[in-house]
Amino acid sequence: xxxxxxxxxxxxxxxxxxxxxxxxxxxxxxxxxxxxxxxxxxxxxxxxxxxxxxxxxxxxxxxxxxxxxxxxxxxxxxxxxxxxxxxxxxxxxxxxxxxxxxxxxxxxxxxxxxxxxxxxxxxxxxxxxxxxxxxxxxxxxxxxxxxxxxxxxxxxxxxxxxxxxxxxxxxxxxxxxxxxxxxxxxxxxxxxxxxxxxxxxxxxxxxxxxxxxxxxxxxxxxxxxxxxxxxxxxxxxxxxxxxxxxxxxxxxxxxxxxxxxxxxxxxxxxxxxxxxxxxxxxxxxxxxxxxxxxxxxxxxxxxxxxxxxxxxxxxxxxxxxxxxxxxxxxxxxxxxxxxxxxxxxxxxxxxxxxxxxxxxxxxxxxxx
Amino acid sequence: xxxxxxxxxxxxxxxxxxxxxxxxxxxxxxxxxxxxxxxxxxxxxxxxxxxxxxxxxxxxxxxxxxxxxxxxxxxxxxxxxxxxxxxxxxxxxxxxxxxxxxxxxxxxxxxxxxxxxxxxxxxxxxxxxxxxxxxxxxxxxxxxxxxxxxxxxxxxxxxxxxxxxxxxxxxxxxxxxxxxxxxxxxxxxxxxxxxxxxxxxxxxxxxxxxxxxxxxxxxxxxxxxxxxxxxxxxxxxxxxxxxxxxxxxxxxxxxxxxxxxxxxxxxxxxxxxxxxxxxxxxxxxxxxxxxxxxxxxxxxxxxxxxxxxxx
Numbered sequence: 001x002x003x004x005x006x007x008x009x010x011x012x013x014x015x016x017x018x019x020x021x022x023x024x025x026x027x028x029x030x031x032x033x034x035x036x037x038x039x040x041x042x043x044x045x046x047x048x049x050x051x052x053x054x055x056x057x058x059x060x061x062x063x064x065x066x067x068x069x070x071x072x073x074x075x076x077x078x079x080x081x082x083x084x085x086x087x088x089x090x091x092x093x094x095x096x097x098x099x100x101x102x103x104x105x106x107x108x109x110x111x112x113x114x115x116x117x118x119x120x121x122x123x124x125x126x127x128x129x130x131x132x133x134x135x136x137x138x139x140x141x142x143x144x145x146x147x148x149x150x151x152x153x154x155x156x157x158x159x160x161x162x163x164x165x166x167x168x169x170x171x172x173x174x175x176x177x178x179x180x181x182x183x184x185x186x187x188x189x190x191x192x193x194x195x196x197x198x199x200x201x202x203x204x205x206x207x208x209x210x211x212x213x214x215x216x217x218x219x220x221x222x223x224x225x226x227x228x229x230x231x232x233x234x235x236x237x238x239x240x241x242x243x244x245x246x247x248x249x250x251x252x253x254x255x256x257x258x259x260x261x262x263x264x265x266x267x268x269x270x271x272x273x274x275x276x277x278x279x280x281x282x283x284x285x286x287x288x289x290x291x292x293x294x295x296x297x298x299x300x301x302x303x304x305x306x307x308x309x310x311x312x313x314x315x316x317x318x319x320x321x322x323x324x325x326x327x328x329x330x331x332x333x334x335x336x337x338x339x340x341x342x343x344x345x346x347x348x349x350x351x352x353x354x355x356x357x358x359x360x361x362x363x364x365x366x367x368x
Numbered sequence: 369x370x371x372x373x374x375x376x377x378x379x380x381x382x383x384x385x386x387x388x389x390x391x392x393x394x395x396x397x398x399x400x401x402x403x404x405x406x407x408x409x410x411x412x413x414x415x416x417x418x419x420x421x422x423x424x425x426x427x428x429x430x431x432x433x434x435x436x437x438x439x440x441x442x443x444x445x446x447x448x449x450x451x452x453x454x455x456x457x458x459x460x461x462x463x464x465x466x467x468x469x470x471x472x473x474x475x476x477x478x479x480x481x482x483x484x485x486x487x488x489x490x491x492x493x494x495x496x497x498x499x500x501x502x503x504x505x506x507x508x509x510x511x512x513x514x515x516x517x518x519x520x521x522x523x524x525x526x527x528x529x530x531x532x533x534x535x536x537x538x539x540x541x542x543x544x545x546x547x548x549x550x551x552x553x554x555x556x557x558x559x560x561x562x563x564x565x566x567x568x569x570x571x572x573x574x575x576x577x578x579x580x581x582x583x584x585x586x587x588x589x590x591x592x593x594x595x596x597x598x599x600x601x602x603x604x605x606x607x608x609x610x611x612x613x614x615x616x617x618x619x620x621x622x623x624x625x626x627x628x629x630x631x632x633x634x635x636x637x638x639x640x641x642x643x644x645x646x647x648x649x650x651x652x653x654x655x656x657x658x659x660x661x662x663x664x665x666x667x668x669x670x671x672x673x674x675x676x677x678x679x
Binding site: 312351352362 | 383384385576577579580581582591592593594595671672673674675
């Protein structure tokens, strides 16, 4: 804004200087002096701080110009600009400004009047437009700032989510590991110790009593075989199911929701959960929690039911409540968000309000 | 060639979204089924295709030409059999058909020929001089069809043409749909009667809440929920060895034998019932009853949406 004012003012001043130079019969040192004083006052305007002082400076300039105008009419051309500058301190007073800058017209004659009108109108138009655009830019910058903050917040919550997922994964691993250690210690460890003792005894009896030694050795072999079998079984049982993380995370979230809102919830699943990829789990998780939040907010329902089914070509996730439903569904941001998320994996979301409210997420998946 | 191309079609009535970003393609020579519950957005879509409603957004092309830019071309190639009867009760059947064909620019002998042809096609030639107000519901429906086909459109859209008519007229209409298709027409058939759609359509789209939730041949649609069919055969006296032999038949997954009942799980995609029965008969078993439980489109719809087609 400032650069624009300075530029315009300079152009206007140059015009006035040149105009006075050509109209005057001979050079007038007084006029030069007045121009210089005018420039100095303008410089001062940019040096002083605080809106009071600035306004004072502008009023001073205007008074000075009026004084000059008595000496040479061309100085009136510089008047409107000061008015605009003053007006920037009082937004929404454009009409008043227009009236004020028309006052000098009373004192002007003929070509001077036309010139003044031209300059005043042109700069008024300029000024109004610039003010508007500046306002718009400021608003947009504010908005940008808000969006930036929002993005920052979302990125942070994303990170937290990721951290949470990582942490829970780690917890599961730890639990798994401790269980495994316990099992190895209880079963296999004891068995191996038993076998070892028997083999030690065999070593001692090998020469004195070969018969007993043989039976002891046979024992040790038997125990070792069992232990190996146990290792196999333990390892097989402990192979962690891939789907557990996704499903248990969903169940935890649904239970947490139930605790927070007091709504009854249930989660059932059916079909081969293993084929659901982490990305699909993420979408299902987000859609389910979003739908539950909507239920709690709008439906007046007392219970909500979550169902995950893996069909032959589709994964289906349903959230249904026993609330009031809605005969004509108006899509809010939540539903649109779900649709967009789901569309990213070629899926669809159906919202139905005929019996309670039901949100169904259908995600196709490839077999073969 | 694609007879109908719909891209991102959306229709909003105020805040309510009746058709939601729908995209679909109907190829030449298809009988394309549009299956959905009442209020799913079928008729709204059809009204947009026939330029009765202006889409909120999206694009519709008939025979590769945009219907808003070349509306005359679109109308000449399109025949609509509306859900609500569009015939004049106090004009004869002949006059009705002739009037609608005339709207499409047919004149003179051509108009006469085409009118007679259309009446012949729907089996109303002998009623040409009668007034529709004396017709049965089924005959009115047939006349309604004749009005839509006299100008020989490439694409015919039938919006619930069998609502509220007797079984005989219904069969007649289904047969004439097939005949029309064989004579080179592409047909879009909307219905909430699953059996009809399953019977005549070569490809089907299931619509719900303005969206297409699944699309394909009926076999493909059924396979979206399961690929196993359940066959239950009751025989007079079962041979103990039956199970082993049956398992060798392609498609058969498991065979369970409980006294005189043999239960077979088989791939739904494989047509093997004949071979199974033949095998049993060759083994000297007398068959008393056969029951085949296969998912139908109704179950597909129910499984995908959790609701019945006729709610």
